[in-house]
């Protein structure tokens with residue numbers, strides 16, 4: 001049966017990655033309390049001035065009352081995409097520095113919290129690939145490269161879908177479709193030729209204006225940028241390769257007979273994902289099995305709200321067991 005697996009933050013959290021609500025606290029502990037990271041100071045400064053006059057941050061726990069890392073990232077990205085400032089202190093040029101620091105923060109925090117060998121993803125991907133002759137498709141909403149590594153160690157190269165259509169990707173030998181809708185820590189975008197380069201390891205945190213040593217693999221140009229997309233703003237990024245990835249993901253969902261959501265909360269703010277999934281399920285509308293693996297009761301209820309009462313729900317965390 002043609003199956004599409006959609007991975008959300010909960011899958012990476014099962015391997016040790018922080019989730020949205022505790023990300024800032026954990027990052028603060030790692031890169032402020034335990035060791036000083038000068039490149040990230042601008043993030044703490046921004047958060048101290050997030051409510052106007054300075055609110056001192058004394059420990060990581062103070063950050064629990066802030067919006068999640070994704071929302072902070074979204075807000076900053078909004079100003080940059082619309083050529084606006086946040087405040088006198090955080091004018092446009094500083095917001096650019098802030099965004100690169102946020103990307104660095106995300107990349108470094110995931111690097112420190114995720115083990116190099118992520119056992120659950122490895123056993124899951126190996127199990128899925130071994131179970132069926134029909135190639136599955138993976139869609140990930142995570143920036144980390146845990147799933148990518150698991151595919152490689154199972155003997156498959158990830159097909160990220162920058163080019164071509166999903167039907168072709170299913171026929172490519174030795175490759176498995178892995179569509180990462182919000183970007184990936186091992187990609188760099190070249191503003192000169194418009195290509196996304198894929199690297200074997202994480203590069204997002206290296207992509208800074210001054211010390212940037214990552215060159216575009218297509219044209220050799222410098223000044224590459226990270227592809228870490230704020231979830232609600234992806235359409236504002238005029239990157240055609242990224243739009244191709246979304247088209248491929250939608251086509252994969254359309255062709256699927258079985259759709260498995262793992263560790264994804266289906267938050268109301270994820271309109272772009274929800275709209276894309278719903279539309280794909282109608283093209284054509286056919287009988288599909290929808291499976292949800294999520295320990296959170298509210299998230300499970302969201303699935304019934306959005307996708308109907310027939311969803312098969314496993315109220316449990318991701319453990320690497322094939323479903």
Ligand SMILES: [Zn+2]
Nearest residue numbers: 190193216219
């Ligand atoms: Zn280039």
